[in-house]
Amino acid sequence: MIPFSRSPAWLQLLAHRDALGGKTARELWRADPARGAKLTVGCAELALDFSKQPVSEETLASLCALARERGLPEAIAALFSGAPVNTTERRAALHMALRGDEHTTVGGVDVLPEIQRGRERMRMFSQAVREGHWKGATGAPVRHVVGLGIGGSSLGPKLAAKALHAIADGPQAHFIENLDPAEFDDTVGRLDPAATLFVIASKTFTTEETMANAASARAWIERSLGPGAVDRHFVAATASPERATAWGLAACNVFPFPEWVGGRFSLWSEVGLPVAIAVGMTAFDRLLAGAHAVDLEFRSKPLERNAPVLLALLSVWNRNALGCASHVVLPYAARLTGLTPYVQALEMESNGKRVDRDGTLLDFATAPAVFGGEGTPGQHAFHQWLHQGTDAVSSDFIVVARPMGSDADRHARLVAHAAAQSEALMNGVETPEPWRSCPGGRASTTIVMPALDPFHLGSLLALYEHKVFAEGALWGINSFDQWGVELGKKIAGSILPAARGEGTAPDAATAHLLSVIHKLAQSG
Numbered sequence: 257m258i259p260f261s262r263s264p265a266w267l268q269l270l271a272h273r274d275a276l277g278g279k280t281a282r283e284l285w286r287a288d289p290a291r292g293a294k295l296t297v298g299c300a301e302l303a304l305d306f307s308k309q310p311v312s313e314e315t316l317a318s319l320c321a322l323a324r325e326r327g328l329p330e331a332i333a334a335l336f337s338g339a340p341v342n343t344t345e346r347r348a349a350l351h352m353a354l355r356g357d358e359h360t361t362v363g364g365v366d367v368l369p370e371i372q373r374g375r376e377r378m379r380m381f382s383q384a385v386r387e388g389h390w391k392g393a394t395g396a397p398v399r400h401v402v403g404l405g406i407g408g409s410s411l412g413p414k415l416a417a418k419a420l421h422a423i424a425d426g427p428q429a430h431f432i433e434n435l436d437p438a439e440f441d442d443t444v445g446r447l448d449p450a451a452t453l454f455v456i457a458s459k460t461f462t463t464e465e466t467m468a469n470a471a472s473a474r475a476w477i478e479r480s481l482g483p484g485a486v487d488r489h490f491v492a493a494t495a496s497p498e499r500a501t502a503w504g505l506a507a508c509n510v511f512p513f514p515e516w517v518g519g520r521f522s523l524w525s526e527v528g529l530p531v532a533i534a535v536g537m538t539a540f541d542r543l544l545a546g547a548h549a550v551d552l553e554f555r556s557k558p559l560e561r562n563a564p565v566l567l568a569l570l571s572v573w574n575r576n577a578l579g580c581a582s583h584v585v586l587p588y589a590a591r592l593t594g595l596t597p598y599v600q601a602l603e604m605e606s607n608g609k610r611v612d613r614d615g616t617l618l619d620f621a622t623a624p625a626v627f628g629g630e631g632t633p634g635q636h637a638f639h640q641w642l643h644q645g646t647d648a649v650s651s652d653f654i655v656v657a658r659p660m661g662s663d664a665d666r667h668a669r670l671v672a673h674a675a676a677q678s679e680a681l682m683n684g685v686e687t688p689e690p691w692r693s694c695p696g697g698r699a700s701t702t703i704v705m706p707a708l709d710p711f712h713l714g715s716l717l718a719l720y721e722h723k724v725f726a727e728g729a730l731w732g733i734n735s736f737d738q739w740g741v742e743l744g745k746k747i748a749g750s751i752l753p754a755a756r757g758e759g760t761a762p763d764a765a766t767a768h769l770l771s772v773i774h775k776l777a778q779s780g
């Protein structure tokens with residue numbers, strides 16, 4: 257395939273950009289006051305307002321031509337077919353199958369029966385825990401469920417548990433990710449072991465942080481309830497069930513999920529168990545249904561009205577034509593605080609790549625740095641950089657239409673701030689005092705959710721998943737592997753003896769750093 261940077265449709269887009277002559281969304285709005293309706297697209301029950309992006313209808317048409325030239329419709333079809341689109345690991349990426357009821361084959365095997373079995377086991381187990389039929393070793397019902405996982409095995413459940421707090425009527429969900437034992441101590445310090453259930457979520461069941469936290473949790477349970485208590489206080493969600501049983505879990509406490517579920521796409525699988533326990537399986541089903549509704553649209557809607565595709569095309573436009581090296585995700589909802597790290601992992605692990613699917617070094621930029629955080633607190637922290645910093649940046653605002661708390665007026669104020677920020681970023685302001693002036697011309701999309709509930713949350717997350725896949729397909733990269741994270745893990749292993757003070761560091765720079773750390777450790 258011709259590299260993205262040399263594809264004729266892209267070269268045409270660059271010429272179109274030059275012809276636009278830096279026209280901003282503000283100028284485009286002046287020229288066409290009906291632009292709002294034309295550039296607002298529905299996605300399941302979400303609405304995406306693209307009208308503050310510096311694009312004309314012609315730009316969007318050319319971007320869609322780029323998508324066709326890059327084979328995006330074929331890539332979407334391949335994704336849904338169960339083909340091994342994750343080429344370096346020779347795996348399908350079929351997380352969509354977890355939220356639908358279609359027969360899809362992977363390697364000649366229909367995956368639906370296995371998925372339905374898994375969903376049924378989740379339903380029965382979460383119900384038993386929520387209704388108090390599943391009891392701890394002392395006979396006490398579960399009041400706290402603690403997810404032990406990291407990365408893809410934690411970000412999704414953690415985000416969803418917090419986002420759905422308003423309907424969480426089961427045991428309280430907690431999450432421990434860090435290798436730093438302080439997080440473990442601080443979390444379990446407030447819990448009663450007799451009423452605590454741990455869900456070890458790890459696709460590989462080898463990840464250092466998760467296994468360290470699982471070992472600490474087992475010691476904590478055994479210390480107060482005895483060695484026999486493990487069976488009543490631990491379950492696992494994993495694609496390596498044999499490792500989980502080798503760890504000491506009864507086979508009936510292991511909830512396996514298939515290899516073709518990528519870590520950062522695993523919320524929809526048994527990894528979502530802490531969420532199902534906290535909000536109930538009916539609500540979890542709605543989360544799946546909301547995501548499924550987006551899957552259907554992504555698969556079948558024309559590119560011109562296909563929201564994940566348009567998000568991806570605009571991202572490529574901002575990144576490669578307009579030079580935005582960073583992208584901010586700004587949910588105006590306190591309960592959506594987990595969205596930014598979730599999207600960050602999705603985008604940066606999937607598309608933070610420097611070679612294409614054939615291994616050829618790329619000569620164009622890929623994933624932007626993603627950061628951000630909830631509005632309005634971010635307005636008092638990093639938004640200054642958005643308004644007056646020297647770098648080009650694009651933004652996603654996420655607004656919930658219906659009030660989330662008890663005070664409707666405060667919700668109106670929250671909405672006003674979200675709208676004000678995107679307007680200020682687009683329009684800027686010119687004043688005689690240069691330090692007050694804001695240049696404007698910053699691109700943003702606003703995603704409106706009718707309500708913060710399971711269905712719309714599912715839709716929002718699937719929207720981002722498919723955006724990231726489409727973007728990777730346009731660039732010609734494999735969005736489903738993450739080899740870059742392995743190097744640091746390997747080096748940490750070789751440094752560990754020296755970090756413990758029991759060996760020599762593998763290189764001079766590390767030896768120096770460890771000596772500084774060890775010296776300060778002893779100084780207290």
Ligand SMILES: O=P(O)(O)OC[C@H]1O[C@H](O)[C@H](O)[C@@H](O)[C@@H]1O
Nearest residue numbers: 407408409458459460463519741
């Ligand atoms: O689920 P696990 O096998 O424990 O993996 C947890 C996480 O760690 C890895 O290093 C990857 O970077 C993530 O994509 C993955 O989700």
